[in-house]
Amino acid sequence: MTFKKEFWALLSIFLLPIGLGTLFFYLNPTYFSQNTVNYGELITPVIVTEKSDLDIKGDASLQGVWTLAYVTDSCDSLCNQAIADVKTIRTLINMDMRRIQRMLITNDGSAPSVEDEKLILASITSDKLLGQLSRLPENSIFLIDPIGNFMLYYDPKDINIKFVLKDLKRLLKYSRIG
Structure with missing residues (x-):
């Protein structure tokens, strides 16, 4: 009789956390998508670019390097x-600055x-x-990954450089590319 009790106790110790985790995931599906650690806004789905989309x-x-791009219709004082x-x-990104390039993308x-x-300089x-x-909001600063995907953006009107730096440092720490 004790063998059955021990078996069920061991089985519940292993299966109960899996069952509770699955139940939590399906009862509260937005929990994992709303609680992110980044300060910029993720673009979902990412905007994939081709070579013909931009005249650089x-x-x-x-390709091969992270890009901070400012996208606007034409360059004015906000652009500068x-x-x-x-x-x-x-x-300010310091040692990793060689992994990041800067780009201005305008329509005109x-x-x-x-x-x-x-x-x-580039144009669309x-x-x-x-x-x-x-x-997306006009005149945004975008982060483009090393394969050419627009993946994150910041509103330049209320940009906090410290938060952008935190995002970039975390991203470059875990990124093997670029």
């Missing part, structure tokens, strides 16, 4: 401030008023990409 000036590419913020973020191909040789050539970006 020079020999730069989205956002570019300065992106430059500050890249500088305009350039910032301040000359910056490290800033990559695809209506598909323009449509996907239009559903």
Whole structure:
């Protein structure tokens, strides 16, 4: 008789946590998607780009390196401030700054008023990409992964550089690519 009691006790010790975890997951499915540790807004689903979607000036590419991109219709004073913020973020990332490049993506191909040789200029050539970006807030700062996916964005009007740095440091710590 004691063998049956021990068997059921052992079985419940192993199966009860699995059952309770599964029950919690199905009764509260939004818990895991609402509680994230990032400060930027995740883009779901990610916006996948192709080489023909952007006209990138020079020999730069989205492949193999993380990209902080500011996307706007044309470059104005808000654009210049956002570019300065992106430059500050890249500088403050310190040793990992070689893993991040900066990009300005405009619809009209305009350039910032301040000359910056490290800033990559690009313009949108695809209506598909323009449509996907239009559903997100205007004049956002985007994080593009090393395979060219728009995955995270920040609103430049109330951007906190410390939070962006925390996101980037965490991302670069766990990323094997870029």
